[in-house]
Amino acid sequence: MNLNGLAALLATENGRVVLQGAQGEQFSSVATIDQVKGHPDINHAIFVGYVSTFLNLEPALRVGTFVLARDEDLDIARADAPAVTIVEIDNSSNLVSIADGIEHALRIEQHDESLMDQLLPLFLHTNDLQALAQVASDVLGNPILVTDSSYNILAHSRHRDLDDDIWKTGWQRGYLTFEFIAQLKGEGSSGFEDDATRTSIIVPNISEHRRFVHKLSMQSLFLGYLIVLEAFQPFERVDQKHYGIVRDFLAKQVGFAAPHGAPIQSGREINLLASLLNGGIVSTAMFRELARGTELAKARSNVLLAIDLRLHRISTSTVQDGLRQQLNATFPHCYAFMQEDMLLALFRAPVATAELERYLKGNDLVGGLSDTFGDLLEITWHYQQARAAVFFGQLHEDAGPLFHYGSYRIDHLFSMLPPDHLADFIEPGIRELARAHDETSTMLFETLSAYVATGCSASATAQRLCVHRNTITYRLDRLRELYGIDCSTDALERYGFSCHLVQYMQLIA
Numbered sequence: 001m002n003l004n005g006l007a008a009l010l011a012t013e014n015g016r017v018v019l020q021g022a023q024g025e026q027f028s029s030v031a032t033i034d035q036v037k038g039h040p041d042i043n044h045a046i047f048v049g050y051v052s053t054f055l056n057l058e059p060a061l062r063v064g065t066f067v068l069a070r071d072e073d074l075d076i077a078r079a080d081a082p083a084v085t086i087v088e089i090d091n092s093s094n095l096v097s098i099a100d101g102i103e104h105a106l107r108i109e110q111h112d113e114s115l116m117d118q119l120l121p122l123f124l125h126t127n128d129l130q131a132l133a134q135v136a137s138d139v140l141g142n143p144i145l146v147t148d149s150s151y152n153i154l155a156h157s158r159h160r161d162l163d164d165d166i167w168k169t170g171w172q173r174g175y176l177t178f179e180f181i182a183q184l185k186g187e188g189s190s191g192f193e194d195d196a197t198r199t200s201i202i203v204p205n206i207s208e209h210r211r212f213v214h215k216l217s218m219q220s221l222f223l224g225y226l227i228v229l230e231a232f233q234p235f236e237r238v239d240q241k242h243y244g245i246v247r248d249f250l251a252k253q254v255g256f257a258a259p260h261g262a263p264i265q266s267g268r269e270i271n272l273l274a275s276l277l278n279g280g281i282v283s284t285a286m287f288r289e290l291a292r293g294t295e296l297a298k299a300r301s302n303v304l305l306a307i308d309l310r311l312h313r314i315s316t317s318t319v320q321d322g323l324r325q326q327l328n329a330t331f332p333h334c335y336a337f338m339q340e341d342m343l344l345a346l347f348r349a350p351v352a353t354a355e356l357e358r359y360l361k362g363n364d365l366v367g368g369l370s371d372t373f374g375d376l377l378e379i380t381w382h383y384q385q386a387r388a389a390v391f392f393g394q395l396h397e398d399a400g401p402l403f404h405y406g407s408y409r410i411d412h413l414f415s416m417l418p419p420d421h422l423a424d425f426i427e428p429g430i431r432e433l434a435r436a437h438d439e440t441s442t443m444l445f446e447t448l449s450a451y452v453a454t455g456c457s458a459s460a461t462a463q464r465l466c467v468h469r470n471t472i473t474y475r476l477d478r479l480r481e482l483y484g485i486d487c488s489t490d491a492l493e494r495y496g497f498s499c500h501l502v503q504y505m506q507l508i509a
């Protein structure tokens with residue numbers, strides 16, 4: 001990089017050459033002003049700092065090229081420093097960022113071959129798309145995402161201090177947000193997604209950072225997108241040919257890694273389901289408009305599966321994404337996606353529960369299955385059903401690995417009541433019985449629960465409890481005498497409700 005290149009690079013900071021020395025060498029490094037003394041290659045370095053710091057230098061050290069942020073007037077003439085070149089910029093509170101930008105530009109400009117040196121070994125000797133994405137991010141100086149043609153995220157770079165929540169949410173759950181996809185399809189992009197002649201576009205307005213979107217193609221086959229986030233330096237500071245090199249390498253890696261003929265679920269439909277769950281779609285008319293042309297627009301009966309990933313502390317996005325892909329490969333016509341700490345899958349009803357159980361057992365997982373529903377705007381309620389099924393199934397220690405919501409409907413109802421007032425809904429006699437914690441009251445409550453559960457059959461109750469039928473009759477008489485619980489009346493439905501509520505309270509305690 002020469003002086004003209006440096007001035008052009010600093011144009012966004014209102015950079016201007018105010019003093020130019022005799023040297024015209026190419027620059028090769030960046031340092032701070034306090035590193036001038038003893039610098040081994042002072043004539044090929046760029047020193048960054050404030051005018052006030054420069055003015056405090058000894059005259060003998062005012063040699064080389066300086067980028068100075070103006071915090072006070074620069075009063076220096078050619079005669080005072082014949083071997084100095086000064087580029088003045090507007091006062092800045094982030095000189096470190098400016099120095100980093102200059103250093104990155106030097107590295108890219110001077111080492112086109114180093115870009116290839118970094119990418120080529122990875123491409124030739126590994127199929128690790130994630131590693132390639134990280135190197136590509138380092139080369140471009142900004143975070144990147146790589147997606148397939150359905151907007152599922154295949155790889156992404158990692159930056160700990162990234163402050164763009166929308167960007168981080170996307171790679172954590174494994175697919176682009178519907179709002180971003182709408183930008184690619186909307187009027188603001190002028191039909192970029194469907195225009196084969198356009199390979200890239202800059203998309204603003206998703207968050208405070210712009211996105212530079214590049215299509216990935218190989219042999220005229222569209223494979224997906226490279227998306228760069230303008231988090232650390234402006235897009236314009238990177239030579240456009242480097243975007244092209246990175247794009248071509250990533251396209252080849254995605255093309256070689258793609259499972260030919262494997263079913264791929266639509267990212268658009270996944271985003272619609274996520275938007276429904278997260279309250280982004282608020283009316284039937286809005287949903288119909290957004291779902292037009294997708295499978296979700298067709299009338300169908302659905303059932304929702306929720307797989308609990310908390311049991312084995314499955315928290316890394318790599319493992320979550322692997323389970324999601326495996327689920328979709330096993331059941332090609334389901335829509336699998338992450339929601340909170342659950343892996344969800346929407347199936348067309350009826351679902352093959354035996355196959356689901358084999359998948360869950362094979363991966364040592366448990367899941368809950370909702371009721372069947374037709375209106376996808378009800379998916380939030382059925383998500384709560386599936387979560388409740390997997391929660392109460394494990395709480396009851398029932399045989400899994402698949403728990404059906406119908407078995408836990410009343411538990412779910414009780415969970416919605418105020419905990420401090422649950423006992424208020426229990427029949428008085430049964431409430432007194434449940435509070436008596438002696439052996440007799442425990443035996444009588446067990447008998448009453450079994451009696452109402454078997455449809456008030458003394459014989460079935462005796463068989464369930466492994467006692468004689470006359471023993472059941474005697475215990476029912478004792479319930480009436482001690483607690484006023486008369487099992488010959490029409491109050492048995494209320495008794496059944498109360499017994500279940502007592503059992504629920506004991507369970508959650």
